[in-house]
Amino acid sequence: METTTNFRELQWGAEIQLPNSRALSKSPHFVGGRYPCRSVAYVPRMILEDYSSNSNGIKVLDPFMGSGTTAIEAVRYANSVHGVEVDPYARLIATVATRKYSSHEIQEMQSLVSEIEKRVQKQKPNIALKPELANIDYWFDDVNFADLLKLKSTIFDLTDEGKIRDFLLAAFGDIIRACSKAERQSLKPYISKKYEKTPKPVMEEFSRIAPKYIDAVLETGKHKFDGIVWEGWDATDFDVSTSIDLAITSPPYINAMDYTRCIKLESAWIGTADDQAIRTVRNAQLGESIRRHRVIGDEFVSSLARKHFGELEAIDESRYKTALVFFDDMKRNLQSVFQALKSGGSYYIIIGNSKIRDIDVPTHQVIAEIAGELGYNWEKYFLYRIKDHRTSIPRGDRGGKIEFEHVLGLVKP
Ligand SMILES: C[S@@+](CC[C@H](N)C(=O)[O-])C[C@H]1O[C@@H](n2cnc3c(N)ncnc32)[C@H](O)[C@@H]1O
Structure with missing residues (x-):
């Protein structure tokens, strides 16, 4: 097992150990601390530290910004942080946590x-x-x-x-x-x-x-800039106003709990959601089963689904389609990020694999293959065991408990 200190030398497939994130409770990470499925701050931190060591300031993007973990870390290293996020409550938290207050x-x-x-x-x-x-x-x-x-x-x-x-x-x-x-x-x-x-x-x-x-x-107040530049609402289709050096994200898990519902009371009280708005956001959430009806025209993604978890189709066709659409959505996301990155820029994706009806869906592997087809090179791959399940998704029998998170580093040549 490796520690976080030698990011540059990390071996392909290394399992690393991360400190417990509860120590971050006094920082801006405290803002919106109950937002579900937050990422572990140390992962973007180690990537950002490495990337910014040779540069005067980088432009960072998180296309599934959530409550802003990447952005909160990035304000210390970056010249600007750009984000995409569909949930208005998440956008409020991320905005508040990264603003510069005098x-x-x-x-x-x-x-x-x-x-x-x-x-x-x-x-x-x-x-x-x-x-x-x-x-x-x-x-x-x-x-x-x-x-x-x-x-x-x-x-x-x-x-x-x-x-x-x-x-x-x-x-x-x-x-x-x-x-x-x-x-x-x-x-x-x-x-x-x-x-x-x-x-x-x-x-x-x-x-x-x-x-x-x-x-x-x-x-x-010590930041160089004032908060996140929002570049859109939909991570599968967006344009960024500038050329990005480094993107880091944690997309939703496949067929996980409906977490728009998890925060419905908060969203309703802060005034960003009624029943219709909750449905609209939910329909846009990657990995939601409601999206499975979208027709997939992409034969490459379909062939990867058949190769990696094809048995699922006969056992549970609707979940198979949910997973298939998830990967098609991720392909669109990878394309949008590819457009946004400068040549030599990197995209780090933090993702848990799924077990659906006892069948393993190797999410990081499928995403890596899609990325390869789109022209990305593979730069890094490591994983860590999830320690703090407090705000991660309890998946019960729907997706199996996620034990590891995988980090996939891609480069635009
Ligand atoms: C795993 S969470 C990200 C957590 C974030 N890293 C944090 O620490 O709070 C995934 C996020 O993606 C957002 N999301 C899901 N589908 C989306 C879409 N189509 N476009 C933009 N954001 C989306 C969800 O609302 C959620 O906030």
Whole structure:
């Protein structure tokens, strides 16, 4: 087993050991800490450290940006960070975690938190800010529902649209699960009848979380640039405004849990999702079974599917198609990133393999073969054992528990 220190010399197929990510809890990684399927920060860090050692500043891209792990790491090394992401809540978290806040803005945020604490009980709730998700009341007791609406109304009364409101909304999003009746442990909202949970009082939770958010972003004023340049919403079809040196990403897993649903309470409260919006985002999510109806015209991807997991088709045709469409989507993603990269630029993909109905789907291998066909060279390949399953996807019998994450490094010649 190798350690992270000698990235350049890593042997093909090496299993490396990573430190536990919980140590990062005081950094901007704290922002949106419950976002499902976050990547381990140390992986982009080691790649970025290596790439930036010979350069004055690189341009970095993450086409499945999620809550921004790559970007949070990249702001220390890069001249600009570019992102694509379909989920609005994820975009808010990533945006807030990577912005440059001046000391004046930090002070303003601190006084706003005190002002909110003073004002909130007398605040008139603004009904127009009520979440538009069907049955939202089911998830909250009456007191917390009313208090959340008052808190959101206070935030909107005290701020205009923009940086400071985004910051407060991200902190507000982070208290939603704790203040709901849904269990904390399960990723998908679920109310246990057996072990009834006592929801946290809204203002107690906000007053606990908001200062931690301020601490988390305190460092950001030192960045060279202000946050992520968003280049689009769809990782399978986007154009980047500049030439990229290094792309690092962690795409969704195949046929994993529907995590748009996992964050539906937060999304509904911060105002980015009603039922229709949740469906739209879900339909765009790679690996979702709903996408399996898309017709695949690409014979190369179909032949790889037959070669690597063809037995699945007879056992479970619909999951076979879900996997097939996933790889076709990944091909489109690899093409978009290829266009975005400068010659000699690299694309690192962090991905777990799947077991579907007891059949192994070697995701990293299939992606590597597709990349080869598109003209990428293979630069690096290593893997590590997943230590912290807290926010990774519990796949039950649907995809098998993911034990390893594989890192595939590709280069555009
Ligand atoms: C494994 S997560 C990325 C996690 C991220 N590295 C982090 O640490 O938070 C995959 C992300 O891809 C996004 N995604 C899925 N399908 C997408 C698509 N078609 N276009 C853009 N983003 C997509 C999901 O919303 C999710 O945030």
